[in-house]
Amino acid sequence: MxxxxxxxxxxxxxxxxxxxxxxxxxxxxxxxxxxxxxxxxxxxxxxxxxxxxxxxxxxxxxxxxxxxxxxxxxxxxxxxxxxxxxxxxxxxxxxxxxxxxxxxxxxxxxxxxxxxxxxxxxxxxxxxxxxxxxxxxxxxxxxxxxxxxxxxxxxxxxxxxxxxxxxxLRFYRHPEPTGEGKQRTNNNNGVSCECECPRKLRISTTAFEEGPIVCALCSAAFLPEDIDRDTYEHPTFATGTPAGDDDQADDDSEDPMVFYDPTGERYGLPTYPFKFAPDGLLTRRQLRTRNLRPGGQDPAAQIMWRRGKRVAYLFRLDLAMPKRTATPAQLAAIDKALNARRTCSDCGQVQPYYIPRRTGSCLDCNPEVTR
Known part of the structure; x- marks a missing residue:
C-alpha cells in the first residue's frame, strides 16, 4: 500500500x-x-x-x-x-x-x-x-x-x-551544476572584508587582528562575512554598527531580542520583545478597545521589556469573545452604590462628588476638610 x-x-x-x-x-x-x-x-x-x-x-x-x-x-x-x-x-x-x-x-x-x-x-x-x-x-x-x-x-x-x-506544485527545476571549483590551499592575500556600503578590501590576518578598518562613508568596520556584526567586539572598536543606525545598542543597555523566544523554550511561553508580537495576538487592553475579552482562554504568548520586569500576556484574537453587557438590574445596582457614596451621612444631601471616607460627611458639614 x-x-x-x-x-x-x-x-x-x-x-x-x-x-x-x-x-x-x-x-x-x-x-x-x-x-x-x-x-x-x-x-x-x-x-x-x-x-x-x-x-x-x-x-x-x-x-x-x-x-x-x-x-x-x-x-x-x-x-x-x-x-x-x-x-x-x-x-x-x-x-x-x-x-x-x-x-x-x-x-x-x-x-x-x-x-x-x-x-x-x-x-x-x-x-x-x-x-x-x-x-x-x-x-x-x-x-x-x-x-x-x-x-x-x-x-x-x-x-x-x-x-x-x-x-x-507538480514540477520543479533541477539545480545547476556548479562543479567543485578550484580550492586554494594557501591564501597569501589575508582575509576579505566588507563594510555596510558595501565596499570590499582584503587585508592580512595580522593587520585585521590589530584592529578593524573603518569605512569613511558608512562608519562601519570592514569585517569578514562570517563574523556577526551585531555581536563583534574588539578592544579598539566596540561595535560595527554604522553611526546613526537604529540598530545600535538600546539605551536600556540590553538587546531587546533577548526576549525573542517564539517557541517558548527559554521562558516557558512564546515570548516577544515590545512591539514584536505577531499579528492575531492582543493584550487584554487591546481586546477591550475592540469590545472583546479573552473568554476563558489561557495566554498564548507574552511580551517582555524593561529587562524582563514588565510583562504583558497575549491572547488569540480568533478565540476572543464579545464583552458581556450589563443587565438593567446590574446597572441599577451600580447606580445605587455610586449614589450612596455621594450621600452625606449627616445632612443626607446627595453631592456631585464622593463623600470622604475618613469623615463620612460632605464638605458643607465639615468645611475644614479639603478635597
Missing part, C-alpha cells in the same frame, strides 16, 4: 497534467491572499526562475524581492522571484518564502532598510516586520534574522491558500 508521502512524491514528479499557468496563478493567488491581510504590501510581478548558486560556496536561493523592476503603463512594480528549485519543497515552505519576500516589500514601501551586505544580512528591523506579517524568525550567524517559519496563527489563517499551492 502506498503511503501519503509516496503519493505526494509521485504527484510532484508526474509529467502529466503540467500547467505553468496554473503554477504562476497559484503563486499570484497566494500573493493576493497576503495583500488581503496586509494592505500595505504592494502589487508585484511574480516570476519563476533559477535559484542555483553561481559559486560553490554560495547557497541555494529560494526567492528574492527587487523594487521597481517592471513597468505597467504609468506604474512601476516590484518583482518577486520564486526559484524553480525551491518548488521541490513542501507547499508551506514555498508560502513561507512568499511571506518572507512580502516582508521585504513592506520594508520597501515604508522606506526601511531591513538588510545589508548586498541583501544577505537581515537585521532586527526585518525581524520586526516579519513578526507583523506572521512569521517567526531565528538568528543565523551569516544571514541574520533571515530564517523564517509560520506561526500557528498564520498557518491556520492561510490554510486554504497553502492547499491551493499544493495542487499546483
Amino acid at each position: 502506498s503511503t501519503a508521502a509516496q503519493i505526494t512524491d509521485v504527484t510532484r514528479t508526474c509529467q502529466n497534467d503540467i500547467s505553468t499557468a496554473a503554477l504562476v496563478g497559484a503563486l499570484e493567488a497566494a500573493w493576493s491572499a497576503i495583500r488581503a491581510q496586509h494592505t500595505e504590501v504592494p502589487a508585484a510581478v511574480l516570476v519563476v526562475g533559477s535559484g542555483s548558486p553561481t559559486k560553490v560556496n554560495q547557497g541555494m536561493k529560494w526567492g528574492h524581492f527587487a523594487a521597481l523592476r517592471w513597468q505597467a503603463g504609468e506604474q512601476q512594480l516590484p518583482e518577486i522571484l520564486i526559484s524553480g528549485e525551491g518548488l521541490s519543497r513542501e507547499p508551506e515552505a514555498v508560502f513561507t518564502t512568499l511571506l518572507h519576500e512580502a516582508t521585504h516589500a513592506l520594508a520597501d514601501v515604508r522606506g526601511i532598510q531591513d538588510t545589508s551586505r548586498q541583501g544577505r544580512w537581515h537585521n532586527k528591523k526585518f525581524a520586526t516586520l516579519a513578526a507583523e506579517l506572521g512569521l517567526s524568525t531565528t538568528k543565523d550567524d551569516k544571514l541574520g534574522y533571515s530564517p523564517c517559519t509560520l506561526t500557528d496563527l498564520t498557518r491556520a489563517r492561510y490554510k486554504a491558500t497553502i492547499t491551493g499551492l499544493a495542487v499546483a
